[in-house]
Amino acid sequence: MSKTFPASLLATTFLFFASSAAVGQQVAFPESAFGQETSTPGQQYQAAVDQVSYYDDCGMSCGDVAPSCGDCCAATAHDSLWCRDKFAGDAGGHRSCLAASGITVEGAFTQFYQGPSSGGNKEVFRYGAKLDLFVNMDTGKLGLWEGGQLTMHAVDWQLGQNAILDATGLAPVNNAMLLPKLGEPAFAMTSLQYTQAVGGGYLVTGGRINMLDLWATFYPEYGRGIDGFMNLSMMVPMNVTPGLPLVTNGAGIIKAGERGVEAALLVFESQQSPTTVGLDFPNGVTIIGAARKYTDFMCQPGSHTLLGIYSTGEYTSFDTSGWAVVPGNGVVPAVKQGTWTAMYLGQQQLWADACNPKRKTSLFGYIGFSDPDNTPFQFTSSISIEKFGPFACRENDRAGxxxxxxxxxxxxxDTVSIVAPIGDLHGGEVYYNAEIVPWFHLTTDVQVIKPGLIANDTAVVLGLRGELEF
Incomplete structure (x- = not known):
């Protein structure tokens, strides 16, 4: 593979995103929700032309509807295997029956084939898979009390292998395969969280919390590496290491508004415990404070978040001047009490199809700073652009x-370079997530990363991801 290919691919894809934001507004296909049940794509199209009259606050109109974008399932029974939203459909009526009673069950089986085609630590492709099962219970619908929600990541099962350490460990190339344990098959319930509304938009929450799931609460479009970008550095500032464990116990209060989470104050154990249960605070606590402001820029929604993390525990100091040599025990690193992280995260919608809110272009970025004494990362940043529904006839695809x-x-x-010289990491990622059928998506992914180990060549990481929702 030519070493200039990934760079040209990034540039070409960026031009596609930049130009498509100004393309005329069209819908992927009209749906019966526009006003009447129709049985053919042509009838659906005409119904949409006759009845659509969408205008937002900025005066944008729906515009032309693409007549070539009919729904292939329009004339097919809604419970057809190829047209249902989930592989199991309504499971013989059980799914909808449970939902009416306050219990929702969502699951996905995601497979990965990924590895460095050149560069990195080791040029090898690996197969791995992830089985996720989520169960949510609404206490009000269950006939207990109003305002309660029990959320469980009941099954978090990692199978096979992953290419995270083959590429470069300081910029994980597969976010979804970080849990329950890095580098080995594992099974766990990584979230058992109860949330109670207490009025005025305030929620109290506590339990066993999966930070990637919590992240999806703040930014639901970005998910957990299943739908969008696969590299963790594209979504989450790596500065959170080591003070914020990915799975731990904690509690706090959240302020929610009409557009999502507005503020939060949370306290966690500082230890990582993905496969164990306990509440013993062996290394102090981690405190998170967040404030989020929602805005409308050029009539498009956006948000700005300030987030701070402070951990009270003891962490290894990387300043070797404080290290000691103990006879019989070798070098004993010094420790420093407490560590901190501060970051800003911004999200801005750039364009939206006035006829079809599924189709839009969004910009996301962050910058993060952390304690220079005991965290590996001093400064991290990211900028990305994603297109939801990149083509009028492919409203359920996404690309980034x-x-x-x-x-x-x-x-x-300096400390690590005693063994092997290292430096800063930076890189890019391009992906396209295509809907094959509503319940199965196939993603092609390319990452180009300058690794931390100076002796290693630039890693070109290729990946395939198949997600089956059941």
Whole structure:
């Protein structure tokens, strides 16, 4: 593979996104929700032309509807295997019956085939899979009390292998395969969280919390590496290491508004416990504070978030001047009490189809800073652009392109360089997620990363991801 190919691919894809934001507004296909049940794509199209009269606050009109974008399932029974939203459909009526009683069950089986085609630590492709099962219970619908919600990541099962350490460990190339344990098959219930509304938009929450699931609460479009970008650095500032465990116990209060989470104050154990249960605070606590402001820029929604993390525990200091040599025990690193992280996250919708809200273009980015004494990362940043419904006839596809930079603390670099010289990491990612049928999506993914180990060549990581929702 030519070494210039990934760069040209990134540039070409970026031009596609930039130009498509200004393309005329069209819908993927009209649906019966526009006003009447229709049985053929042509009838649906005419019904939409006759009845659509969408205008938003900025005066944009729906415009022309693409007559060539009919729904292939329009004339097919709604419970057809190829047209249902989930592989199991309504499961003989059980899914809808449970939902009416306050219990929803969602699951996905996601397979990955990924690896460095060149560069990185090891040029090898690996197959892995992830089985996720979520169960949510609404206490009001269950006839208990109003305002309660029990959320469970009841099954978090990692199978096979992943290419995270083959590429470069300081910029994980597969977010979804980080849990329950990195580098080995594992099974766990990684979330058992109860949330209670207490009025005024405030919620109290507590339990066992999966941070990637919590992240999806703040930014539901970005998910957990299942639908969009696969590299963790594209979505989450790596500065959260080591103070914020991915799975731990905690509690807090959240302020929610009409557009989502507006503020939060949460307290967690500082230890990582994906496959164990306990509440013993062996290394202090981690405190998270977040404030989010929702905006409308050029009549498009956006948000700006400030987030701070402070951990009270003891962490290894990378300043070797404080390390000691103990006879018989070798070198004993110094420790520092407490560590902190501060970050800003911004999200802005750039364009939306006035006829079809599923089709839009969004911009997302962050910058993060952290304690220079005991965190590997001093400064991290990312910028990405994603297109939901990139083509009028492919409203359930999505595509993205982005760049990240992970700057390492100088003391951390000096310490690790005793074994092997390392430097800052940066790279880009391009993906296209295609809907094959409503319940199965196939993603092609390319990542180009300058690795931390200076001796390694630039890693070109290719990946396939297949997600089956059941």
């Amino acid at each position: 392109i982005g760049y990240f930079y992970n700057g390492l603390n100088s003391d951390f670099q």
